[in-house]
Amino acid sequence: MSLISPVFPRLLVPPGKVLSSKNDGVVDDIRTTAIDLLASLAGKLLEESESSSTSSTNAFVEGKGNIIKQEDVEDDDVKPCESELASKSPPSDITSETPLEQTRVSDCERGLGLKPCYKKEDCDDITEETGVDIEKREVKTPPGTDGVLNQSKLVCRDDDENYCKYNRFSDRCRRFNRPLTRVGHRRMMTKYGRAVPRDTRTGYYHVLFDASFVASALFLNSTCGYMCLDGCLLYRKRKLCNGYNPWKHETVQRKRRLSDGGLSSESVTNSPQKGESVKLSIKSFRIPELFIEVPDTATVGSLKRTVMEAVAALLGDGIRIGVLVQGKKIRDDSNTLSQTGLSCRENLSNLGFTLEPGHVPLCSESHVISTPTDSTNLSERSLDSRIPFHLQDADHVISSENCVENNQELVPYQSDISADEPSSDSRALVLVSALEPEALAIVPLNEKSKRTELSQRRTRRPFSVTEVEALVAAVEELGTGRWRDVKLRSFDDASHRTYVDLKDKWKTLVHTASISPQQRRGEPVPQELLDRVLAAHRCWSQHQLKQNGKLQAAATMVGSSM
DNA sequence: CTTAGGG
DNA sequence: CCCTAAG
Numbered sequence: 311m312s313l314i315s316p317v318f319p320r321l322l323v324p325p326g327k328v329l330s331s332k333n334d335g336v337v338d339d340i341r342t343t344a345i346d347l348l349a350s351l352a353g354k355l356l357e358e359s360e361s362s363s364t365s366s367t368n369a370f371v372e373g374k375g376n377i378i379k380q381e382d383v384e385d386d387d388v389k390p391c392e393s394e395l396a397s398k399s400p401p402s403d404i405t406s407e408t409p410l411e412q413t414r415v416s417d418c419e420r421g422l423g424l425k426p427c428y429k430k431e432d433c434d435d436i437t438e439e440t441g442v443d444i445e446k447r448e449v450k451t452p453p454g455t456d457g458v459l460n461q462s463k464l465v466c467r468d469d470d471e472n473y474c475k476y477n478r479f480s481d482r483c484r485r486f487n488r489p490l491t492r493v494g495h496r497r498m499m500t501k502y503g504r505a506v507p508r509d510t511r512t513g514y515y516h517v518l519f520d521a522s523f524v525a526s527a528l529f530l531n532s533t534c535g536y537m538c539l540d541g542c543l544l545y546r547k548r549k550l551c552n553g554y555n556p557w558k559h560e561t562v563q564r565k566r567r568l569s570d571g572g573l574s575s576e577s578v579t580n581s582p583q584k585g586e587s588v589k590l591s592i593k594s595f596r597i598p599e600l601f602i603e604v605p606d607t608a609t610v611g612s613l614k615r616t617v618m619e620a621v622a623a624l625l626g627d628g629i630r631i632g633v634l635v636q637g638k639k640i641r642d643d644s645n646t647l648s649q650t651g652l653s654c655r656e657n658l659s660n661l662g663f664t665l666e667p668g669h670v671p672l673c674s675e676s677h678v679i680s681t682p683t684d685s686t687n688l689s690e691r692s693l694d695s696r697i698p699f700h701l702q703d704a705d706h707v708i709s710s711e712n713c714v715e716n717n718q719e720l721v722p723y724q725s726d727i728s729a730d731e732p733s734s735d736s737r738a739l740v741l742v743s744a745l746e747p748e749a750l751a752i753v754p755l756n757e758k759s760k761r762t763e764l765s766q767r768r769t770r771r772p773f774s775v776t777e778v779e780a781l782v783a784a785v786e787e788l789g790t791g792r793w794r795d796v797k798l799r800s801f802d803d804a805s806h807r808t809y810v811d812l813k814d815k816w817k818t819l820v821h822t823a824s825i826s827p828q829q830r831r832g833e834p835v836p837q838e839l840l841d842r843v844l845a846a847h848r849c850w851s852q853h854q855l856k857q858n859g860k861l862q863a864a865a866t867m868v869g870s871s872m
Numbered sequence: 873c874t875t876a877g878g879g
Numbered sequence: 880c881c882c883t884a885a886g
Binding site: 767768769770771810811814 | 880881
């Protein structure tokens with residue numbers, strides 16, 4: 311048995327010793343063996359990285375201080391209803407156009423059946439808005455989903471590439487500085503906008519840590535289980551807890567995806583005892599992604615250390631092995647394999663394994679991960695880390711890939727896992743259903759990550775119904791020309807949705823709503839929503855016309871009077 | 873940086 | 880989603 315990875319030293323264990331083939335001992339053996347190896351590895355890594363892992367500064371704290379200091383009053387987003395409150399010290403930048411705004415608001419909101427709100431809410435803790443809120447349309451979260459809609463704000467902890475660069479920051483600030491208003495937040499964004507680009511393609515050193523740990527290769531049957539563990543979460547949470555300072559490294563420049571290295575395996579034949587021996591091979595462990603931040607001035611050596619720390623943090627928290635049969639997790643360790651239905655080849659093809667966080671990070675910070683999902687999307691489940699227990703279920707499932715024929719080399723799946731389809735997007739703590747074997751089928755060898763070289767196009771992420779709902783609600787209120795505001799209002803926490811994305815989505819929504827249902831593709835959007843889309847679209851475009859007309863009229867007036 | 877619009 | 884022009 312060997313452990314090989316591009317990053318880690320090769321660990322070899324005499325094949326004969328590794329696993330006994332007692333039916334009821336196989337799983338345990340796999341577990342202990344793997345864990346032992348990984349544990350020793352972790353120990354080594356921790357040891358090696360000890361000296362370099364304590365260098366975090368408190369720049370983050372400093373950053374926070376700045377933010378607080380700068381939290382002076384700043385007029386911010388002007389919402390329709392706000393302009394209706396002209397008497398109440400209207401935001402400066404809207405003052406001059408208040409009449410227009412009023413008209414616009416009234417028209418459109420009437421058209422949309424939205425009532426302006428005249429009362430000032432105590433928004434201290436409820437919303438980070440500017441304190442005046444129009445009555446918000448209740449946004450319902452589909453039953454059974456974990457999508458969180460906070461007011462009309464979509465709280466999206468959907469893990470994504472931006473999480474580390476943006477959400478983490480805002481998370482902390484928000485949690486610890488509750489009173490921070492959106493103003494402060496905006497400041498933060500502004501302040502750090504450059505240092506921490508929101509665009510996924512230019513943000514962080516994004517190390518796709520495809521280190522393929524070849525954990526073991528046993529038995530003849532060649533049933534391959536891919537083990538995936540979300541290292542990212544552990545890493546992040548840990549760092550968060552430890553006061554890791556993401557802002558220490560400010561000049562993050564480029565995202566790098568390091569693809570996995572080699573992969574190999576060795577076969578081990580076991581002497582059967584009574585019953586039939588179970589033979590399977592676990593091809594690799596995969597850590598989907600680790601997010602790492604380093605300044606572009608960092609040395610290669612420090613990059614290495616950073617990666618090391620990340621891995622150490624990941625492994626240092628301990629790992630457990632889960633066993634899946636036909637996609638269902640087998641929790642009862644006492645049953646024999648045959649009792650579990652694993653005795654013949656066919657059965658084994660249904661076997662899979664998972665790497666799971668060994669223990670829950672101490673960090674109690676809530677909602678590090680909560681993914682708004684649609685109830686129909688089985689491939690995603692959100693987890694509420696407030697209930698740490700859930701972490702155990704947050705394992706990355708892997709597919710029980712059946713490499714059917716003996717020791718056949720793993721099929722290089724179109725495994726650009728992070729490539730195109732959402733189902734193949736390996737995200738932190740997003741559980742990929744084992745029913746979708748190819749979902750996380752990892753790429754062994756040859757499959758050089760295409761994305762490494764080709765364009766770094768972002769992975770496609772279809773909007774969920776929940777998101778569409780939030781978008782529609784926001785546009786109803788804000789109109790179709792204020793995407794930045796829409797973003798801030800309803801997708802502030804969904805860092806992977808840029809305002810351009812929202813604008814584009816709206817564009818397609820309008821189109822979708824305009825075509826016949828038969829021509830629509832993808833996850834169906836409730837007709838009710840599409841109706842609202844059209845209504846809002848009409849309303850706001852009409853308003854735009856009016857406004858233009860008025861402006862023109864005003865312009866001619868001015869012109870003629872001169 | 874934001875918007876708007878074509879690709 | 881991407882890219883770009885324009886403000």
